[in-house]
Amino acid sequence: MERFLRGFFWAWTLLSRIPLPYGLGSGPPAAGIAVFFPIVGILFGLGAWAVYTGIRTFLPEGPARALVLVAWYLLSGGLHLDGFADTVDAWGGGGTREEVLRIMRDPHVGALGVAGVVLLLVVKVAALWALPSRIVGPALVVIGATGRWAPVYAAWRYPSARREGLGSVTREGIGVFKLVVATGVVALASGTVAGSVGLLGSAVGMGAAILGALAIARWLGGHTGDTYGFLVEVTEVVVLLALAGVRAPSAMH
Numbered sequence: 665m666e667r668f669l670r671g672f673f674w675a676w677t678l679l680s681r682i683p684l685p686y687g688l689g690s691g692p693p694a695a696g697i698a699v700f701f702p703i704v705g706i707l708f709g710l711g712a713w714a715v716y717t718g719i720r721t722f723l724p725e726g727p728a729r730a731l732v733l734v735a736w737y738l739l740s741g742g743l744h745l746d747g748f749a750d751t752v753d754a755w756g757g758g759g760t761r762e763e764v765l766r767i768m769r770d771p772h773v774g775a776l777g778v779a780g781v782v783l784l785l786v787v788k789v790a791a792l793w794a795l796p797s798r799i800v801g802p803a804l805v806v807i808g809a810t811g812r813w814a815p816v817y818a819a820w821r822y823p824s825a826r827r828e829g830l831g832s833v834t835r836e837g838i839g840v841f842k843l844v845v846a847t848g849v850v851a852l853a854s855g856t857v858a859g860s861v862g863l864l865g866s867a868v869g870m871g872a873a874i875l876g877a878l879a880i881a882r883w884l885g886g887h888t889g890d891t892y893g894f895l896v897e898v899t900e901v902v903v904l905l906a907l908a909g910v911r912a913p914s915a916m917h
Contacts, residue, residue, distance in 0.1 A: 665669075671696060671697045671699070671700050671917070672700045672703065672704075674697045674700075675697045675698070675700035675701055675703070675704050676700075676704050676707075678697065679701065679704045679705075679743065679812070680704065680739060680740060680741075681738070681739065681740060681743075682739065683739030693884040695838075696835075696837030696838055696841070696842050698815060698816045698819050698837075698838050698846075699816065699838070699842040699843075699846050701743075701812035701813070701816055701846070702809045702810075702812050702813050702816070702849045702850050702853070703809075703816060703849060704812060705807075705808035705810075705811055705812035705813075706805055706808055706809045706849070706853050707808075708736070708740070708808040709804040709805030709807065709808030709809065710730050710804075710805060711735075712735050712736050712739070712804045712808070713800075713801035713802075713804050713805065715731070715735045715778055716728055716732040716800060716801055716804070717734055717801065719732065720797075721732050723830070724848035725797060726793070728764060729789070729792050729793055729800065730789065732792075732800075732804070733785075733788065733789060733792065734843065738884070740796075743893060744811075744892075744894075744896040744897050745781060745784075745893070745897060746773075746890075746893060747889060747890040747892060747893015747894055747896070747897075747900070748777075748780065748781065748784060748879050748890075748893055748894045748896075748897040749773045749777035749778065749780060749781050750767070750768045750770075750773070750777060750890040750893075751880075751890050751891050751893070751894035752769065752776055752777045752779075752780035752894075753767055753768075753770075753773065753774040753776050753777035754767040754768045754890070755776075755883075756774075756776040757774065757776070761825075761884060761885060764883075764884060765825065765826060765888070768890045772913050780837075784897060784901060786854055787901055788900070788901055788904060791901065791904035791905050791907075791908045792904060794908035795904075795907060795908055799861070799907065800814075801857075801902065802833060802857040802858035802862060803858065803862075803903075804870070804908050805853055805854070805857045805858070805862075805863070806854045806857065806858055806862045806865050806866055806903055806907070807865075807869070807899075807903045807904060808900075809849065809850045809853045809854060809866065810850055810854065810865070810866040810869040810870060810873075810899055810900070810903050811830065811869070811896040811897070811899045811900040811903070812896060813847065813850045813866075813869075813870060813873065814847055814869075814870075814873035814876070814877070814892070814893055814895035814896055814897075814899040815854075815887075815892035815896060816838065816842075816843060816846045817843065817870070817873055817874060817877060818873070818877040818880075818881075818887045818891070818892060818895055819838045819887070819892070820838045820839070820840070820842075820843045821877060821881075822877060822880075822881040822886050822887050823885075823886040823887075824886050824887060824888070825884050825886035825887055825888045825891070826886075826887060826888060831881070834910070847870075850866050850868065851872075852864060854866040854881035858907075860881075861907060861910050864890045864906065864907045864910060865903045865904075865907045865910070866903065868902060868903065868906040869899045869900070869902050869906065870899075872898060872899055872902040873895055873898075873899045876895050876898055877895060878901070880894070880895070
């Protein structure tokens with residue numbers, strides 16, 4: 665149990681900007697912490713669901729959904745969004761592998777990265793808006809879990825593109841068993857909160873994550889913490905679009 669809690673606390677500290685009390689999550693990272701990423705995503709989703717429910721008591725749907733997206737990024741401190749922007753910048757400006765990695769290490773965000781973030785958020789807001797109000801809360805849990813499954817898969821399947829950084833820490837200790845456990849956690853959470861629609865959304869998101877991880881590995885020869893963030897964001901968008909696509913026909917009748 666102590667080993668389990670240590671891994672979870674470290675995963676929470678890595679992915680969240682909400683500090684844990686009593687120094688929990690400090691010290692050297694535990695091996696295999698990536699298996700806890702979907703659990704952290706589920707907690708993010710439940711927290712955002714609670715925020716959405718509270719805001720809806722005194723604001724209309726539009727502001728409530730916009731503010732819940734703000735809360736979503738406050739939970740992570742924009743960690744994955746930063747990785748998305750850096751990956752887009754590197755894709756647009758790096759001619760060689762060395763240049764790509766150098767751009768990813770640069771703390772500044774270029775014009776292409778900013779444009780990518782804006783477009784990503786526009787699509788995310790549009791997809792979130794297309795959902796019926798009763799599915800918004802469950803959808804947050806599904807995207808939280810499935811989005812954070814993406815780096816678990818990439819860490820298991822592909823090597824780290826460099827020896828230091830978040831990418832190398834994430835893939836340490838990840839084997840088939842832990843990937844299966846992470847997948848089971850996502851399926852259980854998605855099916856519990858959203859039924860067959862949630863399972864479908866998570867399956868589509870996982871498929872997108874697998875294809876995205878393959879494309880990045882062929883481009884870069886492996887993955888970094890930034891590309892993990894890119895996968896999280898893209899997977900979340902794909903899940904939201906899948907859920908919106910499933911719900912749109914029923915909403916028309």
